[in-house]
Amino acid sequence: MAKSYMGLILASQNTNDIRGLTKYRPIASIPFAGRYRIIDFSLTNLTRAGISNVGIVVPHSYVRSLRDHIRGGQFWDLNRKNGGIFLMHPTIDSEIGKSNVENFRSNLEYLYKSKEKNVVLCSSHLVANIDLRSIIDSHEKSGKDLTLVYKKIDKDIKTYRGSTSIILNENKEIKKFGVVVDSREETNISLEIKIIRKDLLIDFLMSGVQNGLVGDLNKFIEHNIHKISINLYEFTGYAKFIDSTKNYFRANKDILKKEIREELLLSNGGISTKINDTPPAIYKPDSKVSNSLIANGCIVKGSVKDSIIGRRVVIKKGATIENSIILQSCIIEEGVEIKNVIIDKNVTISRYQKVIGSEEFPLIIEKKSLLDG
Amino acid sequence: MRKKEMIAMLLAGGQGSRLVPLTLDVAKPAVDFGGKYKIIDFPLSNCTNSGIDTVGILTQYRPFLLNTHIGTGSAWDLNSMHGGTAILPPYTTEEGGAWYKGTANAIYQNIQYIDRYDPDHVLILSGDHIYKMDYNKMLKEHKKQGADVTIAALTVTLEEATRFGIMNVRDDNIIYEFEEKPEKPKSNLASMGIYIFKWSELKKYLIEDEKNSDSANDFGMNILPKMLDDGLKMIVHPFKGYWKDVGTINSLWEANMDLLDENNDLNLHTNDWKIYTSGEPKGAAYFGENAVVENSMVVDGCEVYGSIKSTVLFPGVIIEEGAIVKNSVLFPNVKIGRGVILDRVIVGENTNVLSGTHAGDTTIKVIPQNKTIK
Numbered sequence: 001m002a003k004s005y006m007g008l009i010l011a012s013q014n015t016n017d018i019r020g021l022t023k024y025r026p027i028a029s030i031p032f033a034g035r036y037r038i039i040d041f042s043l044t045n046l047t048r049a050g051i052s053n054v055g056i057v058v059p060h061s062y063v064r065s066l067r068d069h070i071r072g073g074q075f076w077d078l079n080r081k082n083g084g085i086f087l088m089h090p091t092i093d094s095e096i097g098k099s100n101v102e103n104f105r106s107n108l109e110y111l112y113k114s115k116e117k118n119v120v121l122c123s124s125h126l127v128a129n130i131d132l133r134s135i136i137d138s139h140e141k142s143g144k145d146l147t148l149v150y151k152k153i154d155k156d157i158k159t160y161r162g163s164t165s166i167i168l169n170e171n172k173e174i175k176k177f178g179v180v181v182d183s184r185e186e187t188n189i190s191l192e193i194k195i196i197r198k199d200l201l202i203d204f205l206m207s208g209v210q211n212g213l214v215g216d217l218n219k220f221i222e223h224n225i226h227k228i229s230i231n232l233y234e235f236t237g238y239a240k241f242i243d244s245t246k247n248y249f250r251a252n253k254d255i256l257k258k259e260i261r262e263e264l265l266l267s268n269g270g271i272s273t274k275i276n277d278t279p280p281a282i283y284k285p286d287s288k289v290s291n292s293l294i295a296n297g298c299i300v301k302g303s304v305k306d307s308i309i310g311r312r313v314v315i316k317k318g319a320t321i322e323n324s325i326i327l328q329s330c331i332i333e334e335g336v337e338i339k340n341v342i343i344d345k346n347v348t349i350s351r352y353q354k355v356i357g358s359e360e361f362p363l364i365i366e367k368k369s370l371l372d373g
Numbered sequence: 374m375r376k377k378e379m380i381a382m383l384l385a386g387g388q389g390s391r392l393v394p395l396t397l398d399v400a401k402p403a404v405d406f407g408g409k410y411k412i413i414d415f416p417l418s419n420c421t422n423s424g425i426d427t428v429g430i431l432t433q434y435r436p437f438l439l440n441t442h443i444g445t446g447s448a449w450d451l452n453s454m455h456g457g458t459a460i461l462p463p464y465t466t467e468e469g470g471a472w473y474k475g476t477a478n479a480i481y482q483n484i485q486y487i488d489r490y491d492p493d494h495v496l497i498l499s500g501d502h503i504y505k506m507d508y509n510k511m512l513k514e515h516k517k518q519g520a521d522v523t524i525a526a527l528t529v530t531l532e533e534a535t536r537f538g539i540m541n542v543r544d545d546n547i548i549y550e551f552e553e554k555p556e557k558p559k560s561n562l563a564s565m566g567i568y569i570f571k572w573s574e575l576k577k578y579l580i581e582d583e584k585n586s587d588s589a590n591d592f593g594m595n596i597l598p599k600m601l602d603d604g605l606k607m608i609v610h611p612f613k614g615y616w617k618d619v620g621t622i623n624s625l626w627e628a629n630m631d632l633l634d635e636n637n638d639l640n641l642h643t644n645d646w647k648i649y650t651s652g653e654p655k656g657a658a659y660f661g662e663n664a665v666v667e668n669s670m671v672v673d674g675c676e677v678y679g680s681i682k683s684t685v686l687f688p689g690v691i692i693e694e695g696a697i698v699k700n701s702v703l704f705p706n707v708k709i710g711r712g713v714i715l716d717r718v719i720v721g722e723n724t725n726v727l728s729g730t731h732a733g734d735t736t737i738k739v740i741p742q743n744k745t746i747k
Contacts, residue, residue: 034657035673074447075654256659265656275448277649279641280408280672280686281658282633289666295657296409296673299635299642308657 005136006083006116006198007046007054010217011039011066011124017244020364021344025065026058027242028124031327031345033255033265034295034310037069038242039124040273041264046120047076048269049132053083053114055107056124057217063089075274086110111202119201121217123192127251128239129264129271130193135233139195142231146200146221148174149193149233158183159240159247164190164218166232174230177222191239192218200228238263249342249362252308252325256291278311286317295328302332310345323359327367341365375455377490379512379569381425382480383416385500386433386473391621394741395721400432402500403439404625405704405722407632407641408672408685410650411442412619413500417449417458418648423508425496427456429486431479433472436462448651461486475590481579487572495575497568497592503628504616505639505646506567511610515569521605522574522597524548525567525612537563538593540609548607553593562609565616568592574605615639626719626737629685629702633668655688663694679709687722704742 015022021030028039039056046054054073058066066087072078073085088107111119118139120132130149139147150166157180165178166188180189204224213220238260240251254260265271278297283289288303297312302319310328315321319336324343331348332338338349340357344367349355357363389401396404402413413430420428428451432439446458461483463472473479480487480497487495494515496508506525515523526540534555540562541550552558578596582588588595601607615638619625631637641648655674660666665680674688679696689706692698696709701718709715710727717733720726721742728747731738740746 035654036656255656261656261659270653270655273654275654277647279648280670282635282642283666283669283671284635285668287666289660289664291662292660293657294660294671297642304660310657 003050003052004116005049005051005118005120005195006114007042007051008119008121009039009042009046009054009056009124010121010192011056012059013123013125013243017246018242018248020245020366021248021342022062024367025062026124028056028058029066029069030242030248031310032127032242032248033252034293034308036271036273038127039066039069040271041127041129042122042124043070043076043078044271045122045128045130045132047078047272049120049136051120051132052078052080053086053116054078055086055088055110055114057088057107063087069274071274076272083114083116108202108205111198114198117198119196119198121192121194121196121201121221123218123241125242126191126193126239127242127264128191128235128237129267130235130237130239131268132193135193135235136195138233139231144231145197145228146225147195147231147233149191149235150188151191151235151239152186152188153180154186157186159250160189162243163241164192164222166190168232172232174225174232177225190218191235193235194218194221196221245342245362245364249325253306253323255293255308256306276311287315302336324362344368374489374491377427377456377492379425379494379496380427380429380456380487380490380492381416381420381496381498381508382429382431382483382487383413383420383498383500384476384479385413385430385439386436386479387499387501388434389501389620392619392625394739395622395625395719396435398435398742399438400434400436400500401620403442404619405687406503406619406625407629407648408670408687409652410648412503413439413442414449414648414650415503415505416498416500417443417451418646419504419506419508420498421449421451421649422646423506423510425508426451426453427490429459429461429483430500431461431473431483433463433479436460442651444651449649456490459486475588475595476592477579477582477588477596478590480575481583481590484576484579487576492572495570495572497566497570499566501620502565502616502618503639504565504612505614505648506612508567508569511567511569514608514610518546518608519606520569520608521571522600522607523569523610524597524607525565526562526609527565527612527616529561529563531558531561534558534561534563538566538597539563542609546608546611548601548609551593551597551601551607553598562611564593565612566593568597574600622719622737622739626702626717630683630700632670632685633683652688658686661694679711 011028029037078085163180167175169175281298284301287300292304292307294309295311299314301317302315304321306323308325312329314331316334319332322339324341326343327345333351335352337354341363343365346368385402387401389396445452451458539558617628658671658675661678664677667682670685676691678694679692682699685702687705690703691708693711695711696713698715701715703720704722706723707720708725714730718738720740724744726746
């Protein structure tokens with residue numbers, strides 16, 4: 001069944017509100033929860049459902065980080081002879097290369113050549129562990145042209161600000177799409193997961209480009225909803241978009257909660273990611289760790305509280321880290337005090353420095369380039 | 374088939390009878406070690422780090438988990454188009470079949486596999502030891518000296534020497550005498566069971582040894598003494614660094630404890646000689662509000678709510694609040710319940726210890742795998 005479905009991941013989200021972490025990478029490859037990259041969720045959701053042909057629509061620049069993470073797709077079992085992984089680059093001469101639609105048009109050949117008849121479309125900035133098999137089942141049973149996955153939100157509404165809202169009529173059919181702005185009014189939001197026939201998607205693309213439409217592919221399908229029949233699927237589990245620094249910080253902190261950790265990282269067989277061959281972490285006699293996630297390869301002599309620590313971070317004696325996210329290979333020297341901070345890869349914080357942000361606005365320390373002295 | 378300068382043959386059929394019950398379901402090379410590894414990961418990683426891309430793995434005793442672990446060899450970058458790993462169990466021919474009778478017979482039965490690569494030299498390894506070693510350096514020495522056989526050697530104490538194959542050498546490292554487990558050792562140079570042979574010579578001796586029905590078909594007992602008698606050039610390659618035979622429960626425990634010393638010679642935390650292993654990735658380790666972690670090794674996939682001290686945890690281990698675990702090694706997916714106290718214990722894979730105090734003394738206590746202790 002899943003053999004007639006291919007996956008498409010849109011990895012070219014707007015990075016205006018998460019600039020500090022996207023200077024050298026797309027949202028898709030931002031490290032998450034000490035171990036993963038954000039795109040791991042979409043890649044795992046697709047491949048676990050039996051999909052073995054996945055295209056990724058990559059952004060115009062800074063693809064190196066994503067490419068380094070995905071490699072040949074082997075970590076998601078996507079190193080296949082038939083199908084496998086396909087990075088869809090914008091072509092050099094495209095004038096509007098930043099738009100998904102133009103990117104797609106120039107990569108149409110991949111869509112034509114793929115033997116699957118249907119497409120599961122999703123976005124790389126969604127953090128959710130979803131059993132897509134049951135959504136494909138629902139799509140097949142419905143016999144509709146399009147299945148759209150949504151989530152009803154009635155709390156933490158502000159964390160979904162900017163997401164596409166779905167306005168239903170009294171018969172629970174889609175009336176129109178909007179954008180979440182108000183933080184009080186409960187609503188339904190699109191999780192940007194759509195199942196659609198491939199020929200229909202190609203039609204929409206061709207006619208759209210011809211009629212001068214540019215923008216996000218999701219908007220593009222939404223433009224055509226009145227012409228097609230739609231099946232709605234409600235997802236009730238944990239789902240957050242990583243579209244701002246605040247949401248990134250919140251979603252990482254959510255993993256510290258047992259029930260969210262179990263749902264996101266353990267249910268449905270867990271989330272696959274690139275294997276790094278990092279040794280286990282070492283905790284010395286003076287270390288103190290509480291309510292924290294700490295990845296392989298760390299050497300911990302200081303204290304860590306309410307924080308997420310990535311691979312190969314060294315935390316020296318007397319250093320204290322609280323309510324912070326530290327990405328891989330950072331060195332936190334002796335006596336350092338860190339609170340409410342996100343520290344990107346490869347940064348060394350020198351002895352007895354105090355780095356303190358506010359809980360509402362965590363401070364970001366940007367990644368150190370190996371070329372900087 | 375492309376010709377290879379040297380291929381490796383890894384003897385991985387060991388039963389590990391002194392590691393029972395941990396070896397009831399798996400061969401010794403597949404026993405867990407060091408928070409996420411299996412013993413065989415060390416020689417396999419050494420091969421790939423030394424630039425050896427063809428490794429025949431000889432299996433016999435309970436091979437299923439070992440075969441699954443090795444898979445295509447991709448975890449060690451050994452899924453090469455020209456070479457890579459090959460699992461070599463005993464097999465039948467038109468004349469019938471036979472188990473591997475001894476280390477030399479195991480290689481004899483796979484002459485055909487080795488010949489496919491037409492190697493100049495063959496490296497013989499065993500899957501029983503924990504160490505990092507550059508086999509390429511050893512090959513360079515072997516070639517430079519024009520040796521027929523090069524044996525990696527470790528300096529041991531004279532008391533320990535009685536348990537090893539001991540080599541007596543001249544000043545230029547040329548061996549003039551080889552004694553298997555001597556009562557009165559004349560030197561403290563012990564064989565590590567790591568040999569490089571000139572393949573053309575070894576092949577001759579293997580065929581000859583097979584014809585001798587009195588032979589135990591063993592490298593240490595038969596092949597090496599015969600070669601020495603015949604005047605072949607045999608040299609030692611001295612090894613310095615961490616090396617441990619984890620053949621007993623106590624030595625397996627000790628080797629795990631060695632890793633907790635920051636200045637241990639094995640040093641898994643360097644990037645220049647990575648040890649690779651296979652297995653699915655798990656999320657970062659989680660520590661609860663009241664967790665206490667001292668001088669311990671914790672790996673991805675663990676959840677610690679209680680207290681651990683001088684302990685090594687493997688993936689998927691859960692320590693409930695109120696549990697106290699000291700000086701212990703907990704294999705994958707072990708669950709330690711509230712109020713349980715462990716000291717000097719190894720707990721086998723998938724076992725739930727839900728109550729009680731369990732402690733070893735001079736010998737380490739083993740709680741077997743796949744059990745529930747209520």
